[in-house]
Each structure stands twice: as structure tokens, then as C-alpha cells.
Amino acid sequence: MRTSQNNLNNTEIVYNYLKDKEAPLTAYELLNDLHSKGIVAPTTVYRALEKLLEAGLIHRIESLNAWKVCCETHNKNMPIFEICDDCGSVTEHLDASLTQSIKKLTKRTGFLPNNPILEIRGQCVDCNSNL
Amino acid sequence: MRTSQNNLNNTEIVYNYLKDKEAPLTAYELLNDLHSKGIVAPTTVYRALEKLLEAGLIHRIESLNAWKVCCETHNKNMPIFEICDDCGSVTEHLDASLTQSIKKLTKRTGFLPNNPILEIRGQCVDCNSNL
DNA sequence: GAATAAATGTTATAACATAACATAATTAGC
DNA sequence: GCTAATTATGTTATGTTATAACATTTATTC
Numbered sequence: 001m002r003t004s005q006n007n008l009n010n011t012e013i014v015y016n017y018l019k020d021k022e023a024p025l026t027a028y029e030l031l032n033d034l035h036s037k038g039i040v041a042p043t044t045v046y047r048a049l050e051k052l053l054e055a056g057l058i059h060r061i062e063s064l065n066a067w068k069v070c071c072e073t074h075n076k077n078m079p080i081f082e083i084c085d086d087c088g089s090v091t092e093h094l095d096a097s098l099t100q101s102i103k104k105l106t107k108r109t110g111f112l113p114n115n116p117i118l119e120i121r122g123q124c125v126d127c128n129s130n131l
Numbered sequence: 132m133r134t135s136q137n138n139l140n141n142t143e144i145v146y147n148y149l150k151d152k153e154a155p156l157t158a159y160e161l162l163n164d165l166h167s168k169g170i171v172a173p174t175t176v177y178r179a180l181e182k183l184l185e186a187g188l189i190h191r192i193e194s195l196n197a198w199k200v201c202c203e204t205h206n207k208n209m210p211i212f213e214i215c216d217d218c219g220s221v222t223e224h225l226d227a228s229l230t231q232s233i234k235k236l237t238k239r240t241g242f243l244p245n246n247p248i249l250e251i252r253g254q255c256v257d258c259n260s261n262l
Numbered sequence: 263g264a265a266t267a268a269a270t271g272t273t274a275t276a277a278c279a280t281a282a283c284a285t286a287a288t289t290a291g292c
Numbered sequence: 293g294c295t296a297a298t299t300a301t302g303t304t305a306t307g308t309t310a311t312a313a314c315a316t317t318t319a320t321t322c
Binding site: 062063080082084085091093095097098100101102104105106109110111112113114115116117118119120121122123124125128129 | 193194211213215216222224226228229231232233235236237240241242243244245246247248249250251252253254255256259260
């Protein structure tokens, strides 16, 4: 029996919900928030997230165990995330010189990069200027 | 009642064990391996890891949920880790130009960095040259 | 040696993630 | 359109990572 009320599949439901969020959400936050859409098991959430990740539509924020939509303007650059530990906002940045630095490093060491994880924990401009 | 057999405290026990490892260990791997030293609860392991982290003696590898001793030659540079998904080895690197790139980015965005998490998943030189 | 602080022990549980297998929906070929 | 194969989904259970809450012990200070 199909439990969802409309013709969106789980992957689309998760993506649409995540799309509007400033801060990333954990899988269990998604599960909780999307109960009303017929998503009732962790497995369902994780399967959707896996597909979105493969499609390059979302990123996993490793240091938060949370998920965020991709800005989709990578243009060959590696994404780096600024994570505000005060307000929880996460912003994605693309930076050519950073990307070059990492490429140089891996070239020098002979490492074959696959998935760079670049996250900076700290305080965003709004939070550190309001002190 | 004191259960450990010698005069090392838990923090030292964990550090000494971690020190010799090429690959990082998870908290539960440490727990399992250090049962014989009287460490029998997750809490004990996490408390030791927290102290070592504060002391700057270890790093947490976020994308592996695992822990590794610090090379202790940072010299103001931010550590970046190359993580081999084939053999599990993790190597720590210090790179001035990478550090500069990140500083420039945070200066531009007004972000106050606290803890940079820089990890590259991929294939180490040994694993990618043996193909 | 009593009072305080720091470290450790113990039990329970929260939070994050996947395994294993059953069923349903979609599609591809005939 | 029917059947087979594939893909998606549902369901239950469990594995893995991390912390809370509180008791006890050890070390330190006066």
C-alpha cells in the first residue's frame, strides 16, 4: 500500500523540504518533520539522502552529521563550508585558490583525491559582530 | 576500587595506545582494545579523548568518527588529512598556502574560524600505484 | 584529618546509521 | 496487455557512536 498522499517520491519529498533550510538537517530531524508526508522509517530518509548525494544535489556536513542542499555553482571548485556554532547557519563557498592549494598538495603526495571534506567551525559574521 | 593495574591514568593509557597506530581508531575500538587495561566503559574512553583533544595531542577525524595522534609540528598551519579509503591510512599534512587560502576566505567573509576540518578522502600513493 | 576539587566508575539512554528481507510499483521486452 | 526484471518502498531489528546523570574514589589544600 502506498502511504504518501501525492505523486512525489521520497527523494523529491526530502529534497523539497531540505531546499528551503538555511541550516542543515540531520536524518532524524528530516524523519521527524516528514512523518506527515508518509516517511516513517530512518531507512527511507537515508535512502533518499544517498540518492541526492549521488546526484550531487546535496552535501553531507560531516562534523554535524547533517545534510544541506548544494549551491550548484561549483564550477570545478571544491566546496568549503563555514559553520557557525552560535546560530547554526552553514554557508557554502567556492574558492579557486583553495582548490588549487589542495590540488598541489595531492599532486605532491601522489594522493588520488575523491571527496574533499572542508569545513570550518567558528562564528559567522553576524554572530561575531553583534557582541 | 581502582581497577587499572599500574599507575597510568586513563588519558595516558589511551594516548600511549593511540600513539603507535598508523590508522585512526574509533572510541569503541579503543574501548575493546583497552579492556585489559581496566577501561571498560565508553564514558572513560570519551573522557580521555576529550582531554587529549583539549591538550592538542590528538585529532578527531570527522569523516571516520575516529581519533589519531597529532604530528605536533603544526607551526601555525592548519592540519589537513589524506584518508585512504583502500588501506585506511591517514596522513597529516601542513601546508602554508592552503592555510593562507582559508585565512583569506574567512577574512573576506568575516567569519571567525575556530576549528578547521580538512579531510580528503581518496586513494593513497601506495594504493593507487599498485593497480 | 576534614573540606574541597578532580578523576573515575556505573548504569542507562540518546543519537546516528545500516542490515535483512518482504512487498509494491514501474519498465522493458514480447 | 502480459510477464519478467528492475527499481522503489515498507518493515523490523539491530549495529554503531556519543552523552547524561549520578555515585564513589582519589588527590589536593588548608
